[in-house]
Amino acid sequence: xxxxxxxxxxxxxxxxxxxxxxxxxxxxxxxxxxxxxxxxxxxxxxxxxxxxxxxxxx
Amino acid sequence: xxxxxxxxxxxxxxxxxxxxxxxxxxxxxxxxxxxxxxxxxxxxxxxxxxxxxxxxxxxxxxxxxxxxxxxxxxxxxxxxxxxxxxxxxxxxxxxxxxxxxxxxxxxxxxxxxxxxxxxxxxxxxxxxxxxxxxxxxxxxxxxxxxxxxxxxxxxxxxxxxxxxxxxxxxxxxxxxxxxxxxxxxxxxxxxxxxxxxxxxxxxxxxxxxxxxxxxxxxxxxxxxxxxxxxxxxxxxxxxxxxxxxxxxxxxxxxxxxxxxxx
Numbered sequence: 001x002x003x004x005x006x007x008x009x010x011x012x013x014x015x016x017x018x019x020x021x022x023x024x025x026x027x028x029x030x031x032x033x034x035x036x037x038x039x040x041x042x043x044x045x046x047x048x049x050x051x052x053x054x055x056x057x058x
Numbered sequence: 059x060x061x062x063x064x065x066x067x068x069x070x071x072x073x074x075x076x077x078x079x080x081x082x083x084x085x086x087x088x089x090x091x092x093x094x095x096x097x098x099x100x101x102x103x104x105x106x107x108x109x110x111x112x113x114x115x116x117x118x119x120x121x122x123x124x125x126x127x128x129x130x131x132x133x134x135x136x137x138x139x140x141x142x143x144x145x146x147x148x149x150x151x152x153x154x155x156x157x158x159x160x161x162x163x164x165x166x167x168x169x170x171x172x173x174x175x176x177x178x179x180x181x182x183x184x185x186x187x188x189x190x191x192x193x194x195x196x197x198x199x200x201x202x203x204x205x206x207x208x209x210x211x212x213x214x215x216x217x218x219x220x221x222x223x224x225x226x227x228x229x230x231x232x233x234x235x236x237x238x239x240x241x242x243x244x245x246x247x248x249x250x251x252x253x254x255x256x257x258x259x260x261x262x263x264x265x266x267x268x269x270x271x272x273x274x275x276x277x278x279x280x281x282x283x284x285x286x287x288x289x290x291x292x293x294x295x296x297x298x299x300x301x302x303x304x305x306x307x308x309x310x311x312x313x314x315x316x317x318x319x320x
Contacts, residue, residue, distance in 0.1 A: 007101075011111035016176050020169040021100075024118045027161045028274060035278045039285045046292045049299075 068147045070287050077280045084277045092270035098263035106260075113260070115173040120248075121268040122166035125275060126194055127229055129159030133201065134226040137219035147283070149215040150290075152222060153205055154282035158275055160198035167195060178242050186235035187243040190228055197225040 010017040099117035106113035133152045140148035170188070171181045182188065201218050208214035236245040248254045254261055 010114065011105060013110065013112040013176055016112060016172045017114050020115045020118050020172045023168045023172075024122065024165045027165050028271075031158060031161045031278055032274070035281045035285070039281050039288075042285050042288045042292065046288045046295075049292055049295045 068145060070147060073147060074284060074287060077284055081277065081280055081284075084273065084280070088270065088273040088277050091266065091273055095263065095267035095270045098266055103263045104257075104259050109177060112173065112176050115169055116260070117263055117267045119166060119169035119173055120264060121271040122162045122169060123191070124268055125162035125271050126159060126166050126191065127232055128272075129155050129162060129275060130194060130197070130222075130226070131229060133159060133198075134222045134229075137222040140215065141219050141223070147287075149219070150283050150286045151279070152219065153215070154279055154286060155275075156198055156201050156205075156222075158278055158282075160195065160202065162271070162275070163191065163195040163198060167191060174242070180242075183242055185241040185243065186239040187232065187241050190232045190235050194225075194228050194232060197221075197228060201225070 008014060008018075095117070099114055103114070103117075105111050133155050136148045136152035136155065139145055140152060167188075170191075174183075175181050201221050204221055205214045205218035208217065235241065236243050247256045248261065248264070256264070
C-alpha cells in the first residue's frame with residue numbers, strides 16, 4: 001500500500017505528472033475513439049447504400 | 059514494367075486493400091508498444107537527480123512535441139504532392155493527418171506547461187520556442203477551418219494546401235528557436251549533431267514512447283483515410299442516385315401525360 005502511495009505521490013509532483021499523463025491519455029484515446037466511430041458509421045452507411053442499389057436491381 | 063511503383067500504394071482500390079490487411083496488426087503493435095512505453099516511463103525508469111519524479115513528464119511532452127512537427131511536415135508534404143500532381147489521395151492524407159497533429163500539439167503544450175511550472179516557476183513564457191509551437195497549433199486549426207470553409211471540397215483542399223505549405227516555415231523556426239534566441243527552454247538533448255545528451259535509462263523509455271506515438275499516428279491516419287475514401291464513394295453513389303431519379307422524372311414528364319395539370 002505504501003509502495004502505491006509513493007508511486008502516486010510522484011515525489012511531490014503528483015499534481016503536475018498525473019494531469020500531464022491524463023491529458024495525453026484523454027486526447028490520444030479521444031482521437032482513436034473518434035476515428036474508429038466515424039469509420040464504422042461511414043462503413044455502415046456505404047454498405048446500406050450499396051445494398052439499396054442492388055435491391056432495386058439498379 | 060517496374061516492380062515498384064508509388065501508384066501501387068496510392069491507387070484508392072489498392073490502398074483500401076493493403077491498409078485493410080495491415081490495420082489489425084498495426085493496431086495490436088501500437089497498443090503493445092504504448093503499454094510497454096508507459097511501464098518504462100512511469101515505473102521502470104529512474105527519477106532525475108535534479109528534477110526528481112517530475113522528469114516523467116518528459117515521456118509525454120517530448121514525443122508529443124516531435125509528433126507535432128513531424129505530422130505537420132507530413133501535412134505540408136502531402137499538400138505539395140496534391141498541388142503538383144493533383145493526387146486526390148494526397149489531399150485526403152493531409153486532411154486526415156491535420157486533426158491528429160493538432161491533438162499532439164495540444165498535448166505537447168499542456169504537458170510542457172505542467173512541466174514548466176515546477177521546473178521554471180512559470181506555466182508559460184512568450185519566448186521563441188513556446189510561441190512558435192503555439193503558432194503551429196493555430197496553423198493546424200487554421201488549416202482545418204480553411205479546408206472546411208468552401209462549398210466545393212476541391213477548392214477548400216487547394217486553399218488548405220497552400221496555407222499548409224506557407225506555414226511550413228514555422229518548422230525550422232521551432233527546431234532552431236532554442237539555438238537562435240535566449241529561452242527558458244533547454245536546447246535539443248537527443249537530436250543533436252554530436253549524439254544524444256541523455257542517459258540510456260531515460261533515452262530508451264523516451265524512444266519507446268515516441269515509437270508508440272508514431273505508430274498510433276500511422277494507425278489513425280490509415281483509419282481516417284479509409285473513412286474519407288468510403289465517404290467519397292458514398293457521396294458518388296448518392297449523386298448517381300439523384301441523377302438517375304432526375305432522368306426518370308424527365309422521361310416521365312415528357313410522356314403523353316405531361317401536359318395534364320397535376
